[in-house]
Amino acid sequence: MLYSKKVMEQFQKTEDYGRIENADGIGKVGNARCGDVMWIYLKIDNGIITDAKYETFGCVAAIATSSMAMKMIKGRRVEEALEVSNKAVTEALDGLPPEKMHCSVLAEEGIKAAIEDYLNKRST
Amino acid sequence: MLYSKKVMEQFQKTEDYGRIENADGIGKVGNARCGDVMWIYLKIDNGIITDAKYETFGCVAAIATSSMAMKMIKGRRVEEALEVSNKAVTEALDGLPPEKMHCSVLAEEGIKAAIEDYLNKRST
Amino acid sequence: MKTQYYLDYNATTPVDPRVVERMIPFFSERFHNPSSFYHQAGEVMEELDAARVELARLAGANADELFFCGNGTESDNLAIFGTMLQDKKGHLITSAIEHAAVLNSCRQLQKDGYDLTILPVDGHGFVDPDDLRKAMRKDTRLVSIMWANNEIGSIQPVAELARIAHEHGALFHSDAVQAMGKIPVDVQSADVDFLSLSAHKMYGPKGLGLLFKRRGLHLRPLVFGGGHEKGLRPGTENTAAIVGAGEAARLVSTHMREETERVRLWRDDLQTRIEEKIPDILINGDREPRLPNTLNISIRHIEGESILALLETHGLALSSGSACSSKSLDPSHVLLALGRSHEDAHGSLRISLGRFTRREDLDHLMTHLPSTAERLRMISPFWQNRES
Amino acid sequence: MKTQYYLDYNATTPVDPRVVERMIPFFSERFHNPSSFYHQAGEVMEELDAARVELARLAGANADELFFCGNGTESDNLAIFGTMLQDKKGHLITSAIEHAAVLNSCRQLQKDGYDLTILPVDGHGFVDPDDLRKAMRKDTRLVSIMWANNEIGSIQPVAELARIAHEHGALFHSDAVQAMGKIPVDVQSADVDFLSLSAHKMYGPKGLGLLFKRRGLHLRPLVFGGGHEKGLRPGTENTAAIVGAGEAARLVSTHMREETERVRLWRDDLQTRIEEKIPDILINGDREPRLPNTLNISIRHIEGESILALLETHGLALSSGSACSSKSLDPSHVLLALGRSHEDAHGSLRISLGRFTRREDLDHLMTHLPSTAERLRMISPFWQNRES
Ligand SMILES: Cc1ncc(COP(=O)(O)O)c(C=O)c1O
């Protein structure tokens, strides 16, 4: 098998999938052409991410990184969540096969996009 | 194994090799470059081949055809011996592999050369 | 965790135990180099000849028209490069759904200065003979179109395509790697000039390819050396594998008809059950003629690798696309050629049955495939959208 | 009639039973296509990687520098064509005593418009480094000189030849098919760029070649297809054979030193006995360094095939020249290159020992070789002449 135990675990047991109604920030990244699409929903209260969910069309790595990333930002302050790098997500999963590294980038981008959306909404 | 039983038998049990002292006809054909050299010695009495021997440097097929050819011409009239074709020798051996057919030609040529030598000697 | 449910016969087949049994003596006992002088060597050579006869018969060919090489890929390359490299330029035609062994050879020739036409296929994976007719040129030397596709199983009108090629003075090659052993393949009635086979797709060993080359035709070898295989593919013969392939051919001639019927029934049944149990799927290559053992579906809105991974946790071994592209990031070029969207192409699943498939393999798949699809759809942004 | 006395290890070796044992599971149980997704496939891939590590270690290479292909011939061709075809022209150099796999590749390139220099050897079968130095040109791209010769066993000064090639900006390839397993072969200390091996000459299976390609160097593939072997040699991996070759490599590392010593003693002893018992013979390749297992003699005035045939009636399996030319009518190009006459070249006998050789094989040979020589000399016109 290509993947670490942690990746498979996260992939199989993922919980934070689905939608958040009236989310405070939504990030949509990736495209079907490349085989991975990730949508991130955030509920943010007082600058703190109180809930985070994802919807992902993609491979094991895409789903596992989405799932792990949700775990890593829930309960964190927005600024802290912005610091969650693809490297951190990958490490938390005990690594990814080289050809799958782009999936972890997607998770980072997804979070950033969702937070940006949140900040945009707030400023308008 | 490449060769028929008859070829192997003739090759292993050949008897008519060696030289005939004061032969009436000697034929030397082939060359070492091609891997086959055949010398034929004939004793001829009253137009009849009373003895025939060969010396051959060459492969199994060369030795077997030499040997078989001697058998086929011994006791024959010179004119009959000239009729012994490579085809006849080959058939008597139950055939030869295609890449070895040239050996049977050598036997025919050897006999012809020896008879020619005999005729030349007589006419001088 | 052991995968006990193998449904990936198009990726490779297990070597039939009867084949292995035939091979074993040729490793340590009858190990002789068949080109050597002594009788054991000659006897090994006779075994190779017997295998050649058996394999040739299976393909409707003469034994002297069959050549052994290193694998199916090499056989494809030998026919294609071997034809085209006899001239410095020229035109060749292939189809959009060929295996990489054919497509990439053709593309390399294009890079090297030859002209290439890649024919499209229709939505069911068939080449239109009229397209071939229109593509033929005066300088077309070779048409290479596969007998049956490895991903979706569509079977091409080979005899008709070969006729068109010949009418225009070109030669015709067909990659029958996936066809042989599953359906009748006959070089005479189809009138192909070159045919490529691979032993490991028909219950023989890996690392043995076969090339049929019609009598009187010349190919430039890919590799030069001793005179083995009449100089077309030199190197000490892979004796054990060749003997094994001969036995594999014998088994195919004996068992194919019965196997095929069984497998076709089960495959059709499986398709019905999947269509009943899982909404919103696409059958890729849904029209006859298609390989009786192959079923390719796109479970819309979810991705193939994720499906494979979840199924694997239940001991199910399948492929998404072809084996050699499972690890690559590109969607199947075959499904894209059918006109599938990228999303659907990414979500394909190939189920391929074979000689040792049991009903329970399929039942086991049906126990887990619907829930797998459902779970992944719960995660997918596209599925949820569809509902809302 | 069974040949029980095998003295033809340079033609091919029996597969070591320990190798066969390692291979067998990969036919019917662990048969999976290593490129597939499921874990069994990944585990087979890991076995391939382990074999690669083992084989690379044996050659002093890194695992990522080792590539599997179809046989030794293909490996030679891959290095030679793969280097030269990157340009439309160029110069290459080889030696007169190469195996057909190298010589005929080079000759084909010459026909295709490349420049070829074939270096002579001295009377003992060695290339003179000075000859190479003189032959080097500005446009010399590749020098291909074998590590050890298959017929006479002469071992070339590979390190020195490689250095000369490099000094002039050319790459260096060596065919080490006969060297590996018999003497230490180390790509690092010899500093070669490409090295070719064949599993069936080192107690592994037939139909598996290996190519060492130094990191960073590029070769054009001979065959195009999927991405296997990093695209250098595509096609489903020959899993059982690769695993077997890995085991064969392990056995070589463990046993070579001891085997070599034994075989060398016996070979030297055999040579002495032959020289004592049979007058007027020539030792072909009589100087060190030579392969410890190989003895090549010309029994003057008689022909090789006849000798083989008589010996065979006593159950002795040997070769005259190389296996692949036993059936051809040409005398050995190797012996002619040593300066032997056609007659002597036609009369050569190659005796090659190996892992399973027993003293009695040699004793049996000595029981029958002198009488065989005598009998055939009685028949030969040349022998009788010599006496008179
Ligand atoms: C020196 C040498 N090179 C190359 C080869 C070719 O190897 P293979 O028979 O595996 O193609 C051989 C033996 O046949 C050989 O002795």
Ligand SMILES: Cc1ncc(COP(=O)(O)O)c(C=O)c1O
């Ligand atoms: C249609 C087709 N052609 C060619 C090949 C290549 O065969 P091999 O893996 O033996 O090189 C395959 C399978 O891999 C195939 O499915």
